[in-house]
Amino acid sequence: MTIARIAVPFAALLAGIATPAAAQNQLDRNQIIKSLYETGSTVAALDPAALQAAAERAAASGGDNAQGPLSDRINTLPQLSVEINFDRGSARIRPESYYSVGLIADALHTPYLMGQRIVVVGHTDATGGRELNLKLSKERAASVRDALVTTFNVPAAQLTSIGLGEEQLQDPAHPDSGVNRRVQLLNLGP
Amino acid sequence: MTVLRLTFATIIMALVVAVTGIGSAKADTVGYADAIKILSRDCGKDIERYCATATLANYGVGRCLKENQGKISGQCATSLVQVTQSIEARRAAQQSADQVCNRDIQRLCPMTKRGRGYTLQCLLKAQPSVSEKCNAAITNAGWR
Numbered sequence: 247m248t249i250a251r252i253a254v255p256f257a258a259l260l261a262g263i264a265t266p267a268a269a270q271n272q273l274d275r276n277q278i279i280k281s282l283y284e285t286g287s288t289v290a291a292l293d294p295a296a297l298q299a300a301a302e303r304a305a306a307s308g309g310d311n312a313q314g315p316l317s318d319r320i321n322t323l324p325q326l327s328v329e330i331n332f333d334r335g336s337a338r339i340r341p342e343s344y345y346s347v348g349l350i351a352d353a354l355h356t357p358y359l360m361g362q363r364i365v366v367v368g369h370t371d372a373t374g375g376r377e378l379n380l381k382l383s384k385e386r387a388a389s390v391r392d393a394l395v396t397t398f399n400v401p402a403a404q405l406t407s408i409g410l411g412e413e414q415l416q417d418p419a420h421p422d423s424g425v426n427r428r429v430q431l432l433n434l435g436p
Numbered sequence: 437m438t439v440l441r442l443t444f445a446t447i448i449m450a451l452v453v454a455v456t457g458i459g460s461a462k463a464d465t466v467g468y469a470d471a472i473k474i475l476s477r478d479c480g481k482d483i484e485r486y487c488a489t490a491t492l493a494n495y496g497v498g499r500c501l502k503e504n505q506g507k508i509s510g511q512c513a514t515s516l517v518q519v520t521q522s523i524e525a526r527r528a529a530q531q532s533a534d535q536v537c538n539r540d541i542q543r544l545c546p547m548t549k550r551g552r553g554y555t556l557q558c559l560l561k562a563q564p565s566v567s568e569k570c571n572a573a574i575t576n577a578g579w580r
Contacts, residue, residue, distance in 0.1 A: 275469065339492045341476035341483050347492060348469030355468075355530070355578045357560060361553040392493035398468045399527045436553075 273328065273346060278353035281326035282433045284362065292319055292434060294365050298384075298408040305380040305411050310372075315414050320367075324433040327416070330390060337385035339393060347390060350431065351398030354405075359433070361404065366391045367430040368409040372421030376411055384409030390429055467578055471522035475501075478515035482508040495523065529576035537570040 300316050330347065331340040339347060353359055368387030370379040387407035394400040416426045472492075476483075479501055483490070486507060487500035501508055501516050508516070537559060541548070544565055545558035556579055559566055566574075574580060 275467070338489065341480050341497070344472040344476045344492055345469050348467070348472040351468045352578055357553060357556050357579060360556065360579070361551070389491070389493065393491070396494045397472075397492055397498075397523065399530055 273349060275349050275352045275356075278326055278350060278431075279356060279358045282324050282353070282362070282364070282431060283358055284324045284433050284435050292317070292323060292365075292432070294406050294408050294434075297410070301380060301408075301410045301413045304413045305376040309376075314418065316410065317414065320414065320430075320432065325430060327428040327430045329427070330386075330429045332386055332389070335382070337382070337389040339389060347393050348398065350390075351394050351400055354394065354400045361436055363434040363436070364405050365432040365434060366394075366405060366407040367414075367432060368407070369414060369416065369426060369428050369430060370412050371423060371426035372412040372415065376413070380409060380411030380413070382409070383411045387429065466522045466526075468523065468526065471519050471526075474515050475519045479508065479512040482512045495520075498523075525576060526578055529573050530578075533570075533573040533577045533579070536573040537566075540566050540570040 297317055297320075304316060328346055328350065330343040332338060332343075333340060354362075354364065366387045368383035368385075368390075370383050372379075384407075387409045391405050391407040395402045395405060412421065412426070415421055416428060417423050420426075475498070479497075482501060482504070483497060486504040487497055490497040490500035498516065498520055501512065502520075505513055505516070537555075540559060540562075541555050544562045545555050548554050548558040556574070559570065559574065560580070563571060
């Protein structure tokens with residue numbers, strides 16, 4: 247089971263990694279910092295609450311699968327996707343993923359990311375109902391945020407969480423693929 | 437011959453301890469990831485058996501293991517103490533750093549905008565002139 251996967255070209259560029267496959271198991275604190283570090287010019291406005299509301303509307307609109315991505319703006323933000331394992335159908339983080347959550351905490355405590363507003367975004371694949379997926383992704387993102395804020399003492403004001411279910415697939419051509427199940431971190435800047 | 441072998445074993449043991457940081461003063465500066473990794477490594481089976489619903493949030497899994505300390509493996513019990521101490525030491529350092537570094541901030545960063553991020557940047561740049569206590573607090577807080 248792989249712990250980490252860098253899923254965005256942006257991060258791959260920064261880390262000098264050619265393909266997501268090559269990035270397997272290479273997550274470390276500095277990589278998280280590099281991927282989330284904002285230089286000022288890279289920060290775009292994004293309202294997490296509005297995005298959450300859009301996902302709720304989309305999931306409630308019926309149909310089996312999501313039509314397309316909710317936001318293109320997400321892709322312009324400094325970000326990182328991390329694979330975190332949860333119990334089946336639950337928001338409980340599995341022990342094998344404690345390390346990844348700890349690494350995120352260590353990175354957020356460094357002066358490079360201290361005081362930055364970070365959004366934890368939960369995503370599922372398209373297996374199962376859209377509304378159920380949305381609910382699960384919200385709970386899982388909140389579970390990661392809770393662990394960071396409590397056990398790992400990251401200032402609560404720095405972190406929010408939302409869940410987008412299957413409404414923002416990583417690989418829309420393969421909606422049931424495991425690459426879609428991910429926890430994404432976005433940096434909204436100071 | 438026996439003496440030689442013993443000495444060799446001791447050296448190996450010392451090396452292992454040095455590399456892993458077990459039992460050394462380094463324990464209180466271990467990062468969150470390295471600390472919590474020890475818990476999933478040494479307590480994985482006990483978590484599955486006794487704490488299957490305990491969460492990482494609020495250190496629920498650590499508290500559950502402690503409640504079951506009569507049942508968990510010896511290795512897990514030892515690691516639980518170590519991990520709990522590491523996490524608490526880091527939190528304590530984070531909470532006391534502002535106070536520990538107060539005089540250094542007054543002395544070395546009088547013109548710096550207040551706020552943890554700004555003063556920390558200043559202290560990191562001024563590291564050679566910063567007091568030993570404050571430098572240690574910053575390290576133990578994981579702020580480098």
